Amino acid sequence: MQTAIAAAGTGGRGRVTIADVARDLGVTKSTVSRALNGYTDISEATRLKVARAAERLGYRPLAHAQAIRTGRVRSLGLVLQIDNEDSARPFLADFIAGLTQAASAENWSVTIATAPTEAEVNTTLSRLVDERKADGFILPRTLLNDARVDTLRALEVPFVMFGRTANPRDCAWYDIKGEDAMQQATARLAALGHKRIAHVPGGPEYTYSQLRIEGYRRGLAQADLPFDPELIGSPATIRRAGFGATKALLSLRTPPTAIVFAIDRAALGAYRAADALGLKIGHDLSVISYDGIPEGAYADPGLTTFAVDSRLAGERLAKILTARIRGVAPENLRELAQATLVERGSDKPPQLTSAELARQIKTTLQCDVQWEEPK
Amino acid sequence: MQTAIAAAGTGGRGRVTIADVARDLGVTKSTVSRALNGYTDISEATRLKVARAAERLGYRPLAHAQAIRTGRVRSLGLVLQIDNEDSARPFLADFIAGLTQAASAENWSVTIATAPTEAEVNTTLSRLVDERKADGFILPRTLLNDARVDTLRALEVPFVMFGRTANPRDCAWYDIKGEDAMQQATARLAALGHKRIAHVPGGPEYTYSQLRIEGYRRGLAQADLPFDPELIGSPATIRRAGFGATKALLSLRTPPTAIVFAIDRAALGAYRAADALGLKIGHDLSVISYDGIPEGAYADPGLTTFAVDSRLAGERLAKILTARIRGVAPENLRELAQATLVERGSDKPPQLTSAELARQIKTTLQCDVQWEEPK
DNA sequence: TCGTTTGCCGAAATCGGTTTCGGAGCGTTC
DNA sequence: GAACGCTCCGAAACCGATTTCGGCAAACGA
Structure with missing residues (x-):
């Protein structure tokens, strides 16, 4: 019993193999294979013939059949x-x-x-x-x-x-x-008039984290602002941690008026912290972040961020x-x-000095502000 | 001269093949193969021997080598x-x-x-x-x-x-x-005291859409509430459309005091609509939705929704x-x-009747409320 | 006791490709 | 004109599995 007619549609039996192409041209499989794979010991004429025949018959090599010999599964x-x-x-x-x-x-x-x-x-x-x-x-x-x-x-x-x-x-x-983005973010905030600019880095285990801190420092230097280790917040990659880092930074004796975040999600946590402290992002506290997650667009005000494609x-x-x-x-x-800057509303000139901000926060901090987990 | 392409990473020399297992046991490849694949013409003793040897040698068949014969790539x-x-x-x-x-x-x-x-x-x-x-x-x-x-x-x-x-x-x-979720959502809102409950379906091309509408109707029936075709909003699967659908429903002469959404993202659009109309979700307008996207937890108030795992x-x-x-x-x-219900703050007893709500909305609607695209 | 079945396994073909090897055919060179 | 070198392709081995086929024993039935 032979496989007589190619059953089109069964997705398997009617398949055109390399042998079919070879038979059609009256050459051997090896010629077809080498012609198709760019071997140099095949004449240009043959290569063309083979290519055309393969095209005409609709031959497409089976990746896993090739793999058995080549070791490559594509x-x-x-x-x-x-x-x-x-x-x-x-x-x-x-x-x-x-x-x-x-x-x-x-x-x-x-x-x-x-x-x-x-x-x-x-x-x-x-x-x-x-x-x-x-x-x-x-x-x-x-x-x-x-x-x-x-x-x-x-x-x-x-x-x-x-x-x-x-x-x-x-x-x-x-x-x-990301380091360039951090530098630009810092410089941008400085240009808006901020003097105390903090940075909340990402997870220290990631390579980008160190790089972005350096970018932040370059931004400070570029704006002739001093580097204050106090203004490096605790690492944050999720909202909750961003909330905590922000709260801690704002509790400093001379709090920052702007924060550069390494991660958007952490920056969204800052919105909650600001809210809890009675501050308004883009007014009392400016924020620029990095990632470009869609939620940033829906925050109020929209999160200015460096988006990655x-x-x-x-x-x-x-x-x-x-x-x-x-x-x-x-x-x-x-x-x-x-990364490309997406300007939204979270970065504005400072409305208060650090000292004024500190005074305003101090009263609120009396009642302990806690993160409440959204269910 | 042939084109020898240097493969980066040969990564394959030491592999244990079926032949190795066969040699180790002094049997043929076919015996090993059949033993491993549950053929019935292999004695239990041999099957065990083979299984143990394969285990001991760390033999694992190559999926693409099997595929060439079986046609299955796993x-x-x-x-x-x-x-x-x-x-x-x-x-x-x-x-x-x-x-x-x-x-x-x-x-x-x-x-x-x-x-x-x-x-x-x-x-x-x-x-x-x-x-x-x-x-x-x-x-x-x-x-x-x-x-x-x-x-x-x-x-x-x-x-x-x-x-x-x-x-x-x-x-x-x-x-x-999803139809059961819609039914429960509707019944739940009715139990909270809502009399006019609307539904904003998903894309009509999807199968679920029709089913969820039916679920909504079953929920109405269960609560002995009449079905009003007017209360079926225009389909919405994204925020913008959810905004539009909500606005349209609230512009009705007797607007709904609660809306059941088929899609969370559309429901988040309702928050914007409510905001624009000076209404508060969970107070002036109740909402229950479906999907369980994380953003729902961060909305204010949190979106009550049926979450899918x-x-x-x-x-x-x-x-x-x-x-x-x-x-x-x-x-x-x-x-x-x-789906499982996640109770948050968007579904509450109605604070206003439909008529009162209508009056309140009417004034706001004078100034045309438009969707503004977040960047 | 002598077929006949049954259980179990080996030999070899097979899947669809790639790669090695060798050897025709042809032009060069001395 | 013989030796040599090139170009180009066929024959066959090979990759790592599965599957068909057939055959040898042992068990069975009469």
Whole structure:
């Protein structure tokens, strides 16, 4: 019994294989394969013939059939750490859109996995490597000392970071110059007349955190403002922590009249703190932040922030990773981009001096202001 | 001379193959394969020996090597439509987490792709089928008449819907009974004393929309309240539309004192509308909604809503799809779950009658209230 | 006792590609 | 004119699994 007629539609039987193309042209499979893969020992004439025939017959190689010999599955890996703390990631969709779009443009696919903890992210990573589910990985949110980097370095698997890291050996990356954004934010507030400008950094384990603090300091220097360590708040990446950091900064003897946040979500916590202290953002306290999450637009007043284009980031990261997998040296695959300022209403000239502000706050602080968790 | 492309990261030399296991045991590959895959013509003793040896040597079959013969790549496909309108999908991360967790528990992976339009989602779908990137697909946000379903039905590719559809042939699904939530929301508002309760549905192209309207009507009936077609607002799935729908409803001669929304984001638009009209949500206008997006917790007052567990949804969908791929009949793979009420501050007893409310609104409406787009 | 079944496994084909090897054909060179 | 070198392609091995086929024992039935 033979497979006589190609059943179109069953999505499997009627598939055009390389053998079909070869038969159609009266050449061997190996010729077709080499012609299609750019080998140099194929004449230009043959290459054209093969390409046309492949096109005409609608031949498309099966990635996993190629993979068995080449070891490449034509797939980019993405392992997300999703804990309960901040499972809501507004830009994830955009990021993935950019990633998949760029990947499929080169006929690659994207394989995605998740894990709750840093350790499990690592095991997942090596499992995926072991099972050859991906040829390389995209590492979002890189840490100063990132175990994922060590893992992949040891396994000699290509990867690209969204962010930078302490030891750049073997590392390709794409990153936004958050430090420049912080510098501009600080300078901008200074230009508006603020003299006491604080900074609330992100998680110290992240590489960006240190960089952004430096950017903040450059901004101060640029505006000839002194650096006061007191004005570096406690790290905050979520609202609650932003609330706490803001409250602490405003409780200083000479509180800041403006705060530069490294993370939008933390900045939104400042709105709550201001509210609780009877202050109005954009009036009594100015704020500039970074990320560009949609909620910022709906805050009152709107949050002035440096927005990152996460879709573009996804696109670039995919491009870089495929290049890396093809063997381009990591040193040549490092790209930096700028965040773009979105002006809304949270940054205005100071209405009060630090001293006046302090007096106003003092009375409110008598009754202890607590964060109340929204349900 | 041939083009030798240097592969970055060979990452594959030390792999344990089925041949290694066979050699170790002094049997053939076919024995190992059959033993591991539950063939009945293998003695229990041999099966055990093989299983132990595989475990001991750390053998793990290569999915794509199996795929070449079986046609199955052990991967679930997810194609997201990501347009500009609502690229921010707060539950996407949770959904993906559930999906990947359940998938990897059975040693499957998840392949993800995106497309901007409905048509391109369809082409992407058939491309993935053609390239065998996935053995089956998860279809989120099913429409009343869903082209994706037609496509996959024609291709005879397994799929499972997150939602229901008009023609259930060949369809497996998981869905939340949004209609029950709407009914409960309506009954709850009625129990609080509201007599005029409106409903703002979601997009009419979605299956859930019709169902939720019915749920709303059941809720009215349950509370012995008459159904007034006037109180069905225009469909809204984003803030702006929710703003418009609310404004229109409140402009009625006898406006509602409470609104049941099918979509949280639309309900957040109602906050703006209330604000613009000088009304206070939870006081002059009560609102109950559906989805459970995080922003709802930060609204003032917090949005009472029926939350869906999207992580669980992802898990169940993965389970159902793998079962479907294994050949379980779709009729036996249909699952419904309930949303859970999250009580916050937006639903309270009415402070004003409809007539009083109308009078209060009338004055404000003189000056035209317009939606202002947050930047 | 002699077929006949049954249980269990080995040999080999197979899936759809890639890659190695070698060898025709042809032009150069001395 | 023989040796040599190139260009270009065919033959066959190979990748890591699955699956078909057939056959050897042991168990069974008459």
